[in-house]
Amino acid sequence: MKTLKDYFRKEFFRYVAIVTLLIVVDFAQVYLPQFTKSAIDSISVKNTTNLFKYSIYILVLSFGIVSLRFLYQSLLRKAVLSFDYELKNKIFESFVFFKRKTLEKFEIGDLMSRVTNDTQAVRMFLIMGFLAIIDVFVLGLTTFIFMMRMNLKLTLAVSVPLLFLFPLALNFGTKIHRIYKRINMIFADMSVRVRELVNGIRVIKAFVKEQYFTKLFHNVNQEYLKENMQLVKLDGFFDPIVNFMINAANLVLIFYGGLLYIKGVVGMGTIAAFFQYIETLTWPMMAVGFSIALYQRATASLSRIEEVLNQPKEKSGRLITDIERIHIKDLHFSFDDNVEVLKGISLNISKGEVIGITGAPGSGKTALIHLLLKIVDAKKGSIFYDGIDINSISFESIKRIFSYVPQEGFLFSDTIYNNIKIGNPDATREEIENVAKVACIYDDIMSFKDGFNTVVGEQGITLSGGERQRIAIARALLTKRPYLILDDALASVDFKTESNIIKNLEEYFIKNGLTVIMISERLSSLLIANRIFVLVDGKIIEEGTFNELISKEGYFYHLYRKQLLEANL
Ligand SMILES: Nc1ncnc2c1ncn2[C@@H]1O[C@H](COP(=O)(O)OP(=O)(O)O)[C@@H](O)[C@H]1O
Ligand SMILES: [Mg+2]
Structure with a gap:
């Protein structure tokens, strides 16, 4: 009342x-x-x-x-x-x-x-x-x-x-x-x-x-x-x-x-x-x-x-605008207090790194990202941004620091142009076209009759999963936030386009000094990562550079061999 x-x-x-x-x-x-x-x-x-x-x-x-x-x-x-x-x-x-x-x-x-x-x-x-x-x-x-x-x-x-x-x-x-x-x-x-x-x-x-x-x-x-x-x-x-x-x-x-x-x-x-x-x-x-x-x-x-x-609102907290170091310490997580999805994850990320995370479906990769983005709440004392517990940091800070491409590559029922522009309402047409080129979607967009003005979603054309993902990547790049998280964002893109995007992204990351967390079940995407973590059943079982993990001849190595074989079939 x-x-x-x-x-x-x-x-x-x-x-x-x-x-x-x-x-x-x-x-x-x-x-x-x-x-x-x-x-x-x-x-x-x-x-x-x-x-x-x-x-x-x-x-x-x-x-x-x-x-x-x-x-x-x-x-x-x-x-x-x-x-x-x-x-x-x-x-x-x-x-x-x-x-x-x-x-x-x-x-x-x-x-x-x-x-x-x-x-x-x-x-x-x-x-x-x-x-x-x-x-x-x-x-x-x-x-x-x-x-x-x-x-x-x-x-x-x-x-x-x-x-x-x-x-x-x-x-x-x-x-x-x-x-x-x-x-x-x-x-x-x-x-x-x-x-x-x-x-x-x-x-x-x-x-x-x-x-x-x-x-x-x-x-x-x-x-x-x-x-x-x-x-x-x-x-x-x-x-x-x-x-x-x-x-x-x-x-x-x-x-x-x-x-x-x-x-x-x-x-x-x-x-x-x-x-x-x-x-x-x-x-x-x-x-x-x-x-x-x-x-x-x-x-x-x-x-x-x-x-x-009256549903609980996001609590306000400290506003931070950048992060030098992410520290994850013995992170446990479960959705409904019975099955643990993450079973004690510990890792550090420093500004400027490109981190790769891989693991089988259901191993907890997306859950980890949701915790980092405060989409779900982490237990106190398990995630720190520059030494500050994530629970005392405002949601606003997260929005300023991270841009995020979710697995589904969600698009609104609007033009492609506006869908990318949402990432940064002040962006110029040139900037928008540029990120579309980096994400290797520019040529596809230009091949549509209405180009960037093509309407997608319920009122317009239906894009393939890969096209949606690349538009979502372009949108995330446009935000110009210091951290970029890609959650299996290339999963629906074909191999050839994938390697082109990876090349572009590597250049873009270096040029803009981005810190990147790149999740991918496909290991070829992780070639540009400085360090890779292998997640199995909620635990990190291997970590290192791409070459280190290959020479270890463990889980990663076998997965890579298997994927290579599949790609050549
Ligand atoms: N909303 C949810 N409620 C309960 N369990 C969930 C929910 N979302 C995901 N899970 C479970 O958590 C585990 C990890 O999921 P997820 O992090 O999405 O895996 P990945 O991204 O590595 O494929 C899976 O077993 C999944 O079934
Ligand atoms: Mg996932």
Whole structure:
């Protein structure tokens, strides 16, 4: 609820204005039937002047009510929509700054629904529920007071059928809420199915699972239909019952009010005014029920939103802008506290070195990099940057010092040019073309019809794994940060291109004085490394220069022989 409190505090004056307007409108609304009464009574006594006068009053007041309602509606909607906009941004920002572990904890559909459905629930409450509460009090109470002043017994009599509207609306509101919640969940399921189909179409075709997949979708769709039918049924019930209750109140008014008129207790004007009051009262009666339902839904949604907003943030720490020496000391790591992925790694890296790390898939290479980049937390006392424990260094420092090419070579749905430029928004076209040349992707880009303006990803062309990796390398080079980490960044590049890139990179590293950590399962990539570490099952089993490791005739040597043979096949 803190989010909501902050919001009301910030928008305090706007809400004071809105509420004041609403109260004024409500009073005008309640006063309107009084003029009707006077007008009708003028008809009874055939007083044309008064009839004309009161008709003018009614006209002016009605016009005033419409204008003011319009004004406060637009004020309120503006306030709520800007809140909604900020809330959505805030939620997304929390996703972005989630630790990787936190992000993996949530399903995509769940996160989506927090941005869309939950913010909608809050928005609906703010627009409808919040106003309804004020309406109920001001409109409902004053209407009752005016009615009772005219005739107490008649007021009580017509209220009886109207009182049923409250539980009716509450019940309806709660049921609708439950159905919508289920519909949203089913909808998320549907999106998952469609995404699965898009991502897995090859597998689905290969295993001839089209029927099976279609069946899965049909099932979800059936659920969707069922819930929507429920909704229609509920809707179909509600309106007629509300109408029935209003008609019942009108009937009581005609019958009992008629009796009172015959007895000479009330005039025709009172009966006419009561018709209008019954109409006015319908809304507050239902509004109480709706607001309670909306409130319940909004608070549930708000707590889901706040759960996201309150996820632990990256702690701030010391800002450093460069590192002379990385010291890794007996580093142990496990993802979920049972299987150790790293089992006591110790190594030092000095500025300017090109370090190679190799090892079989699953040996813990990527895990080591994630620890160095603070993507996952290292145990205290195991990683030091210039003697400072990594845990007391800010995430901002990491962003300034390291550029990183992840294994997948992730690209955004944007042009190739922009995808590279993300590495350094101030870069010139020349610099961008230059890093593309170093990464041996320039010629490929120029061979596309739109060159650097070629759009990649969902809205554009699909690049091969190797092309994606080379663009990701170009992007990382453009950042000009002192440390570069390549995580198997050449794995999908063919042998010939690989050796060209390696040559270019070596030159580029020396020219720019970069410190490089290069991970590669393919040993030929590591020819330019000053020192190489061989990781097996979370432990370093060999280290040395390329030639030293070859002459040792150990793990590295045998792996190299095997890869040479494979390359020559
Ligand atoms: N998020 C994760 N949760 C649990 N285990 C993981 C996770 N990511 C990787 N692992 C496991 O950690 C081990 C090391 O993975 P990784 O560092 O990616 O290996 P490499 O990069 O050397 O191929 C593997 O056994 C892998 O299955
Ligand atoms: Mg890896």
